[in-house]
Amino acid sequence: xxxxxxxxxxxxxxxxxSPRNRGSLEPPAVRSEGHNxxxxxxxxxxxxxKDGIVDDIKIGGQGCSISxxxxxxxxxxxxxxxxxxxxxxxxxxxxxxxIDEGGEEPDTSAPLGDLEALQGVVKFPVRIKCAVLSxxxxxxxxxxxxx
Amino acid sequence: xxxxxxxxxxxxxxxxxxINGKPLVYLDxxxxxxxxxxxxxxxxxxxxHGYAPTNRSAYQLAAEATDKFEGARxxxxxxxxxPKVHEVLYTKNATEALNLIVRSWGSANLSVGDAMVxxxxxxxxxxxxxxxxxxxxxxxxxxxxxxxxGLLDLSxxxxxxxxxxxxxxTAMSNVLGTINPITELCAAAHKAGAIxxxxxxxxxxxxxxxxxxxxxxxxxxxxxxxxxxxxxGILWGRESLLDAMPPFLGGGNxxxxxxxxGFTCAELPAKFEAGTQPIIEAIGLGAxxxxxxxxxxxxxRAHEYDMTVLALNSLNDRFGSDITIHxxxxxxxxxxxxxxxxxxxxxxxxxxxxxxxxVCVRAGHHCAKPLMRLLGSNATVRASFYLYNTPSDxxxxxxxxxxxxxxxxL
Numbered sequence: 001x002x003x004x005x006x007x008x009x010x011x012x013x014x015x016x017x018s019p020r021n022r023g024s025l026e027p028p029a030v031r032s033e034g035h036n037x038x039x040x041x042x043x044x045x046x047x048x049x050k051d052g053i054v055d056d057i058k059i060g061g062q063g064c065s066i067s068x069x070x071x072x073x074x075x076x077x078x079x080x081x082x083x084x085x086x087x088x089x090x091x092x093x094x095x096x097x098x099i100d101e102g103g104e105e106p107d108t109s110a111p112l113g114d115l116e117a118l119q120g121v122v123k124f125p126v127r128i129k130c131a132v133l134s135x136x137x138x139x140x141x142x143x144x145x146x147x
Numbered sequence: 148x149x150x151x152x153x154x155x156x157x158x159x160x161x162x163x164x165x166i167n168g169k170p171l172v173y174l175d176x177x178x179x180x181x182x183x184x185x186x187x188x189x190x191x192x193x194x195x196h197g198y199a200p201t202n203r204s205a206y207q208l209a210a211e212a213t214d215k216f217e218g219a220r221x222x223x224x225x226x227x228x229x230p231k232v233h234e235v236l237y238t239k240n241a242t243e244a245l246n247l248i249v250r251s252w253g254s255a256n257l258s259v260g261d262a263m264v265x266x267x268x269x270x271x272x273x274x275x276x277x278x279x280x281x282x283x284x285x286x287x288x289x290x291x292x293x294x295x296x297g298l299l300d301l302s303x304x305x306x307x308x309x310x311x312x313x314x315x316x317t318a319m320s321n322v323l324g325t326i327n328p329i330t331e332l333c334a335a336a337h338k339a340g341a342i343x344x345x346x347x348x349x350x351x352x353x354x355x356x357x358x359x360x361x362x363x364x365x366x367x368x369x370x371x372x373x374x375x376x377x378x379x380g381i382l383w384g385r386e387s388l389l390d391a392m393p394p395f396l397g398g399g400n401x402x403x404x405x406x407x408x409g410f411t412c413a414e415l416p417a418k419f420e421a422g423t424q425p426i427i428e429a430i431g432l433g434a435x436x437x438x439x440x441x442x443x444x445x446x447x448r449a450h451e452y453d454m455t456v457l458a459l460n461s462l463n464d465r466f467g468s469d470i471t472i473h474x475x476x477x478x479x480x481x482x483x484x485x486x487x488x489x490x491x492x493x494x495x496x497x498x499x500x501x502x503x504x505x506v507c508v509r510a511g512h513h514c515a516k517p518l519m520r521l522l523g524s525n526a527t528v529r530a531s532f533y534l535y536n537t538p539s540d541x542x543x544x545x546x547x548x549x550x551x552x553x554x555x556x557l
Contacts, residue, residue: 004503004554008496013555039495040512040525062525064495065555130495 006120007127008065015069015114020076023058030144033061034137036129041067043134049145054078054086059134066118066127071134073114083142090135097121097128150446156535158183158438172506172543177321177349177484177531179371186375189434190427201426202400202417216426219433220416226436227366228357229383233415236382236389237424241348242272244367244382247419248315248344249276251392252365256312259285263313264341266291266299266327267521268320271514273346277315291316293521297323297474301335308339316343318350322513322522322529323474324455324484326350333362342388348372352533353451353482355444358383370428375435379428382419389415396421447534451483454532458485458541465545469552473522483532486513489548492555494526500551506543 025031025046034043041063048056057079059071074093078086092106096119121131156162159181164171173181199212217232224232238244257263257280265274267290281288289307292300297320308314314336319326329350333343342364347356352373358366365384371377394401394412398421403411412418439447455478462470462485471488475481489497494510501508509529512519519525530544 004500007499008554039510040516040519041495042525064493064526066495124499127495127499 002120002123007124009117009120011114011117012065012069015072016065019059019068019072021058021072021079022060024060025056025058029056029058030141032137032141032144034133034140036063036067036133038126038129039064041130041133043067043071043137045071045134045137045141047138047141047145049083049142052083054081054083057138063133064127064130066121066130067133070118070131071137073118074134074138077113077115078138083146086138087142090139093118093135094132097132099128099132150442150450152450152535152537155442156537158185159535160184160187162535166505169505172504172540172547174530174532174536174540174544175507175509176352176372176533176536177529178509179377180352180374180533181535182376183374183435183438185438186431186434190376190431193427193430198427201424212426215433216424216429219429219436222433222436222440223381224383226356226440227351227381227383228359230359231386234383234386234389236384236416236419237429238367238380238382238419239378239425240371240380241346241367241369242380244380245272245315245344245346246276247382247395248365248367248384249280251395251419252342252388253277253280253313254284255391255393257281257284257286261286262289262311263287263315264289264291264307264311264336266316267293268297268299268323268325268518269315269317269515270321270346270348271516272348273315273317274517293518296476297325298480299325299327299332301331304332304335305339308335308341311336311339311341314339314341314343316345318345318347319353319482319484320474320515320518321349321484322486322515322518322527324481324486325474326354326481329361329363333364337362349482349484352439352447353444354448364388370432370435373435374438376428376431379425379432381432386415389419394421395419398422400424442534450534451532452478454536454538454541455481455483455485457538458483458530458532458544461541461545462487462548465549466552470548473527483536484529485531486527486529488524488527490552490556492551494528496555497528497548497551500554501544501547504543504547504550506547508544 029046029048032045042061044060046058057075059075095106199208201213201216220235221232224235294300336343344365345363347366347368351368369380401421403413469490473486498510
């Protein structure tokens with residue numbers, strides 16, 4: 001049986017206790033909201049896209065250490081990056097969480113950085129939804145921003 | 148009969164299982180209960196030796212299966228002191244039983260300008276069906292508020308009930324454990340001219356049930372929470388109400404005749420039992436009723452009272468101001484379902500650490516989001532005890548909780 005240390009890596013607890021990009025943004029920033037009906041986790045993503053770049057991102061909501069740290073790491077990973085790169089990272093992250101959305105195998109050549117720490121979540125299938133919540137919410141925000 | 152928890156435990160094979168080399172500490176019975184050999188064997192025996200359709204074929208095996216199927220109904224009727232056996236209806240689960248009331252009685256009786264009353268501590272199963280019908284019909288739903296210690300605030304009950312046609316409430320909260328004054332609430336409903344609907348899903352498994360003493364009009368509960376199988380629930384209703392109601396699901400078994408121009412309904416209980424019923428599950432539920440009856444529901448309640456006192460005291464002694472237990476501190480006013488918050492560790496993370504020690508609890512909103520909003524939280528940890536839990540389960544919970552605290556404050 002996988003142990004707690006497989007799930008709760010130090011870097012995860014660090015992001016949980018000191019979340020990055022926490023807060024909200026006023027319009028014209030777009031806002032999307034995600035719920036995990038299983039456990040009540042909530043994530044809000046506020047997003048500003050300028051010239052095809054994720055210019056600013058803030059995260060709101062409340063939930064368990066996995067959902068909140070995943071959101072924090074995600075915000076740090078996509079801020080300042082081109083939208084296409086953010087979308088590719090969503091695809092890659094969900095692939096890492098063993099969620100098969102079809103399409104091409106993601107390019108895994110670039111280092112994942114802090115996000116690597118969430119790899120252990122796959123061994124705890126119940127928690128995959130927690131880890132993926134913010135990424136689905138980001139995808140929705142990117143869709144709204146593209147409208 | 149004296150109650151011996153170790154003897155009870157020996158009846159539940161899963162409790163002897165080791166998971167990853169450690170015993171199971173099952174504290175999720177408010178969610179669903181474990182099953183005794185009596186239920187497992189009754190269902191297996193029936194499938195091996197007695198399975199056949201019920202209420203339709205004339206051969207001997209079918210007649211015997213029908214006797215067993217209807218015999219289980221009679222057992223349930225006696226268990227809840229129903230005046231008439233045919234007032235006991237099989238449903239898929241308690242949720243379907245509540246939907247049946249809403250769709251059948253509600254559709255026939257509630258429209259624009261009408262009102263019905265719920266409480267702030269209801270399970271979604273006793274909220275959403277009413278909201279769905281209200282969206283179609285335009286009637287109003289009123290809400291009985293709660294006191295700060297998790298009891299119903301009855302100070303304005305007569306005003307809330309004034310002009311209402313129905314009052315539907317939980318007998319025992321699945322989050323707070325609060326046991327509501329069922330008889331008093333039924334009387335208040337009747338005084339206002341409303342019918343009284345009791346969601347007894349959390350009560351029937353844990354304490355004596357007497358629908359006549361309650362003077363309720365409808366009572367719903369599920370089999371799987373009372374050591375019976377999943378896949379079957381019960382709706383008990385007053386014969387006069389059930390007779391006047393339109394059918395819920397249409398199909399085979401529920402008709403007396405079908406012509407090209409239309410159909411006529413069968414008598415109770417068939418009127419509300421369309422299609423092939425959960426036959427094997429009914430046999431299992433009958434065995435569950437026999438099992439609980441032999442132990443005695445007074446004994447079950449007394450044991451759970453002791454477990455509640457012990458759990459509340461242990462949690463408070465061990466964790467003091469680090470733990471916030473929701474609901475009443477008086478074990479006489481509550482069942483053995485205990486929801487709590489521990490420091491600022493998220494319930495989902497707590498349940499993960501507890502799971503490492505095979506301590507099974509539920510973390511989440513418990514299908515009661517309006518109540519959770521009132522508690523100002525989007526999730527709690529819920530430990531729920533049943534007739535097979537022991538003081539050592541309380542110790543295991545406290546030890547695992549302590550470990551969770553250590554882990555998350557590193």
